[in-house]
Amino acid sequence: MEKIKGSPRKGVDLRPDPSVLFQAVRKGKMIIVLKPAATKKDADEIIARIAALGLKPLYMPGTERTVLGAIGDERVIAGLHLESHPLVEKITPILTPYKMVSRDLHPEDTIVRIGDVEVGGKRITIIAGPCAVESREQMEETARAVKEAGAHGLRGGAFKPRSSPYSFQGLGMRGLKILKEVGEATGLAVVTEVLEAGDVPAVEGLADALQVGARNMQNFRLLTRLGRSRKPVILKRGMAATVEDLLLAAEYIVTEGNPNVILCERGIRTFETATRNTLDLNAVPYLKQKSHLPVMVDPSHGTGVRDLVAPMAKAALACGADGLLIEVHRNPKEALSDGQQSLYPHQFMKLMKELRPLVRALGREM
Amino acid sequence: MEKIKGSPRKGVDLRPDPSVLFQAVRKGKMIIVLKPAATKKDADEIIARIAALGLKPLYMPGTERTVLGAIGDERVIAGLHLESHPLVEKITPILTPYKMVSRDLHPEDTIVRIGDVEVGGKRITIIAGPCAVESREQMEETARAVKEAGAHGLRGGAFKPRSSPYSFQGLGMRGLKILKEVGEATGLAVVTEVLEAGDVPAVEGLADALQVGARNMQNFRLLTRLGRSRKPVILKRGMAATVEDLLLAAEYIVTEGNPNVILCERGIRTFETATRNTLDLNAVPYLKQKSHLPVMVDPSHGTGVRDLVAPMAKAALACGADGLLIEVHRNPKEALSDGQQSLYPHQFMKLMKELRPLVRALGREM
Amino acid sequence: MEKIKGSPRKGVDLRPDPSVLFQAVRKGKMIIVLKPAATKKDADEIIARIAALGLKPLYMPGTERTVLGAIGDERVIAGLHLESHPLVEKITPILTPYKMVSRDLHPEDTIVRIGDVEVGGKRITIIAGPCAVESREQMEETARAVKEAGAHGLRGGAFKPRSSPYSFQGLGMRGLKILKEVGEATGLAVVTEVLEAGDVPAVEGLADALQVGARNMQNFRLLTRLGRSRKPVILKRGMAATVEDLLLAAEYIVTEGNPNVILCERGIRTFETATRNTLDLNAVPYLKQKSHLPVMVDPSHGTGVRDLVAPMAKAALACGADGLLIEVHRNPKEALSDGQQSLYPHQFMKLMKELRPLVRALGREM
């Protein structure tokens, strides 16, 4: 509970020195379009406010609308708060909203290690397993199958966020221990979801990577707490989150001191109902171009339909994803959650065989 | 941390007896459409599975597709898990996904008390104040203004969830204490946002109602914890949440034992960018018809544009909302967050004057 | 077929003189953000290109990104085509994309006459009737009912655009004649949909106003042809159209010479499936503030659910709509299309009674 006393960022501070953080990005600009009703006097008043903060003002009068500019330290610009001025029609900040995760600041690809597995760079990483840990037998059988097919990691949820309070909510800590033991027995790195900041200490000891689910992408307490962990974080895009929102959520983790973040596209909510979500693969090359972080794709949640998982897994790699999260269940007919989007072990085996020539044709390795 | 040991629902159990819960809704039906490839034998196998659970099976053969049905206890039906069967094309459950919050179960309007203020029934309730608590002076000045204009409650955020880690994050506990003291001084009930389950004990002692923000609508740990509180909860709809998702989130709180839930429409995310969100007022009469809980509307977040707040506040009441949450700041030009959607005190005063004849014309009271 | 020979705008030119058109809006600005890779030489080259067109260039260098500006005649600016330049990261035009329909250009409300009925100004106009003309008896009975309840106009589709080729497609010209005769007999102005440019001559002789359906909002041939008509046009917003798209579609009609355009919000397509569409009432005050054209709302299509029509009709008026389009059928159970969103005559009568005190409370007349 220390977090709610005073600053939300208290405790041992693992964050990078802010002077380093802002080193390459210290200057910004803001363009301010005034409403037609703004007079020369109004413009002068705003110019004075800009200048008073030590920023360089710009004045661009017009027959219809006057446009102003402010140039200088972008933290100062962010403090102008002109968006709420009654005579301001529109603000266009020429800033980079995210910094630490931006490729502008860090041009080389970041490679994140989950256990012994590298994510990013030339290699393609496949993490497979059931939606939820249901029993030791289910996990052992599924883990053996995905290992044999060539998967690098094992997924399985112990704490399940479910839309309805009447749905299966996961086995909790017992499920987590099963996951860890099965991972050790098979030599697969294990990935599981963490639901809130308070759970991080317990979960980080039992998993090789921590997943933030779509519904928690903007749980800023959880992000901040994960920023103080050293475990890699797989950050899933929220159902209504823009790619910029996703990068800002990653920024929360990285600015706290944990650079091991993997972004994950898993489908957004649109008007289309033939599929559970709309997998936004445009986001993959976009994120790879704007950020140095690795990008994975979850075609199981991204489609919600078993027969669409394999084609969308291929598409994800073709547009540049560094890896895949795929739901596999030993018997989807009996799955307690998400059975309709889980592959049968033989389907996963077939998919892995089909991915190999594709990965080579793309000039990558698996 | 007790929550992650074993069941997520442990502790003193305040939930209603399940036999009461399911009393009026114990029977359901499920319609199962088979794929064209399904044979008579496949159908018989599924029928046997339905019958084995004590449900009544139905068989509707066809030239192209066979349709099956299952009638019986809806908790048993929910355990059929046929959605993942490879020969099942589509499942249509004829169930009520939410129960405790449904008007089917509880036909009369629920009235929730925030401090001395009633929400629901014939009265219209207005809660106003700044997005964030910034200082004692700001709160005092704003509180006096909204009180004078006729508001019933005071809002103000102490813990602010912000998309960017570089934005103002709120004053924390210090802000909360300011809010409480200003509320007491002016006689206004106070409402503030709570960000995670662990914060509930500290926050519930200082506020008359706890708000769950849009980004936390599916933070099920928080919902479950609020279900064990006795404080009223204002539950804001998530940006990508359907009205059914919202009712299910409310169900999490009510099934834990706290019946004091107010639903709040605050805009959803759509392709339209002229406004910050798309205020979905269709949701208001829909929620009032399906549920007995009170419904409020937040036209400030729902539009994101100061000049649209007053017309949308009127529209919200006209379609049946029980109250409004409105952002008012003593000087929006200097607001640390959301200034562009905050009303000036004189604008709020004018709006309150315009609402009075409207409320009378609608046959309600304020 | 003359339209496809040469210019799509040939024929008798009813458009206003362009010098008048652009009189008040001749100056614009464009802000051009260069990519980090752009050198001083690249910036100079673009500056030269801006200057060569007679525009005033602006140069704002920075440590990370250079920003350029261009000031001058906005038609010239629109011809810069810098959005496709490989070193340009982002373009922000400070232009008004629409002109003739903008309140900047024409501050007073436009009042459009449909037959003897005025739309816009202080009065509220109600147009009611079935989705489709099905028979003379159906139209007569429905027209008498809506007239008695106080409606000002009668709607009815003769040519129906339907998603499926197997659905009822309307009675065609026969339906149109029924509509006209029933309108004359009851003294109600009649409104009907026109599907393509070639149909305008036949339809404009038989109706008092022509409706452009949501699916045709960007049928630019139809819009251009309606711009040469003198009949008022009710332009419905497309399901994926922004409010700016809607204003630009209206601009097509008005620039061709027909100023009699009524904008109509009828719901957009979002992820919400509880209602047929999401009625975007934010659009109503937004459109009223940006444009001088009247705005109507169609709560029948905007909800798709009979029980939501009355509350949303009230909400539409409360946020500033100038009128309503409401589907009423003498017996919705037997309607050949959209029966589930049609009011029964007695429900429409009740709604009209409830609207009267509301209209007075809003300071308007009906």
Place this chain on the structure above:
Amino acid sequence: MEKIKGSPRKGVDLRPDPSVLFQAVRKGKMIIVLKPAATKKDADEIIARIAALGLKPLYMPGTERTVLGAIGDERVIAGLHLESHPLVEKITPILTPYKMVSRDLHPEDTIVRIGDVEVGGKRITIIAGPCAVESREQMEETARAVKEAGAHGLRGGAFKPRSSPYSFQGLGMRGLKILKEVGEATGLAVVTEVLEAGDVPAVEGLADALQVGARNMQNFRLLTRLGRSRKPVILKRGMAATVEDLLLAAEYIVTEGNPNVILCERGIRTFETATRNTLDLNAVPYLKQKSHLPVMVDPSHGTGVRDLVAPMAKAALACGADGLLIEVHRNPKEALSDGQQSLYPHQFMKLMKELRPLVRALGREM
């Protein structure tokens, strides 16, 4: 104008015999959920209505809600119109809304010929060229470049649908003639957009395939007219169209007698603004599984960003697309429309080289 006299389907009837059309799909079912308020008498009344039409009624009473069914000829079921009944809560039709385009009816892949080029089957087809025909020189230069890189067809718009009346609207018939002559000179099949039914006769003589743009996907007059043409049609998905809407639009063309339809995914409109549209690649395997028609993808409009075109072109093929529509301009900096999403000729050449090993790895040919 014959179309608006009487039936919209008059003239020489090229449609297949309806008895053939419905041969394999003649039986359907409908599930009708009654509201809790419905009595046994209400249910009996509806059952009588079902039986009166010669359908087999089903009766499934329950403690809370009664469910009815209707089995029989699906055209008769479609005529029940129970969706508008006041005591009906929900209707679930177990019908196939589209028939002629369904793989249920026609399991083999359809191969469509555009000039000498086959689309569908094992081959991958690439159609490239500028957004709009701007001049003979521009088309000749671009055509030579895309031909040399290995494209099979040439695209170019002569009639451009543009959101603003102030944007370039295309060269019209002059542009079409340039396109045809350049196609003949280079031996490339040519594809161009047709805007309305009345233009079809003129355009079909000059192009090898006719494209229906996203804004016209539900211009049912145009679809019906193209159904009477013998030229192949590339049908682009509308910005707010579901995949089912797209299949129903194709059904309009095929039921009129033209089986040569190619479906095209080109991005839908969502809340994401980093890209112009959200390319919904889920739709590709979905459409291939549900329909026998070929599917192409337009990654240029689907992203709106030049740097994203190549990765998304690869993704489209990886998930099963039969071909690509790609915008290439000899000098995108000077393009009159959509320059920011057009590839430079050398970029297109590079993409084609990268596609070849990918196509082989996917087991297809190019």
